[in-house]
Amino acid sequence: MREAMCSAEVDDDILGYDPIARRLEEEMAKMFGKEAALFVPSGTMGNLICVMVHCDVRGSEVILGDTCHIHVYENGGISTIGGVHPKTIRNEEDGTMDLMAIEAAIRDPKGSTFYPSTRLICLENTHANSGGRCLSAEYTDRVGEIAKRHGLKLHIDGARIFNASTLDNTLLCMSRC
CATH class of the missing domain: 3.40.640.10 (Type I PLP-dependent aspartate aminotransferase-like (Major domain))
Known part of the structure; x- marks a missing residue:
């Protein structure tokens, strides 16, 4: 888990650049049949x-x-x-x-x-x-x-x-x- 966290590609989610947060939101929106999702x-x-x-x-x-x-x-x-x-x-x-x-x-x-x-x-x-x-x-x-x-x-x-x-x-x- 720690290794995955250390090697994770991250950025500023406020500016919309965090690729992991973006992928998670897109996947959840798709899974639930929604237009968008928000990670909190x-x-x-x-x-x-x-x-x-x-x-x-x-x-x-x-x-x-x-x-x-x-x-x-x-x-x-x-x-x-x-x-x-x-x-x-x-x-x-x-x-x-x-x-x-x-x-x-x-x-x-x-x-x-x-x-x-x-x-x-x-x-x-x-x-x-x-x-x-x-x-x-x-x-x-x-x-x-x-x-x-x-x-x-x-x-x-x-x-x-x-x-x-x-x-x-x-x-x-x-x-x-």
Whole structure:
């Protein structure tokens, strides 16, 4: 590992010249079918950036699980740095949140000026505080449908996305056997 680090071709990533960072970003964008990707040094920073991009108005609200990583372990960064209000929904044992509870928590952006407007729903896959359980694609799609219906964005904390991919493929294989 040390030898690889010492011989790595590196440069200034701020100026866009770091070939390793650029290759990693290009590969991740391709892998996930996205236009681009951004390398950041931590998942906490990645989540904070995503929440702030989706909640571009200070005082916005995000709906997320009460035991999710963003809420429990990221030092309140979405509030402290991003100015984003968390609205928590109870996480079920499997890491999901009740779909009706999500829908009921959404605040109408055309409503009162006395409370924050919901702009984002966050999921976590795999869900660390639920034993690393993998959220199903069907569940994720249903939450995505709720978000679309209300004009909201959906962010998935994918810090363990490759675990989710492996678990999902393992479960798929097991169900076919």
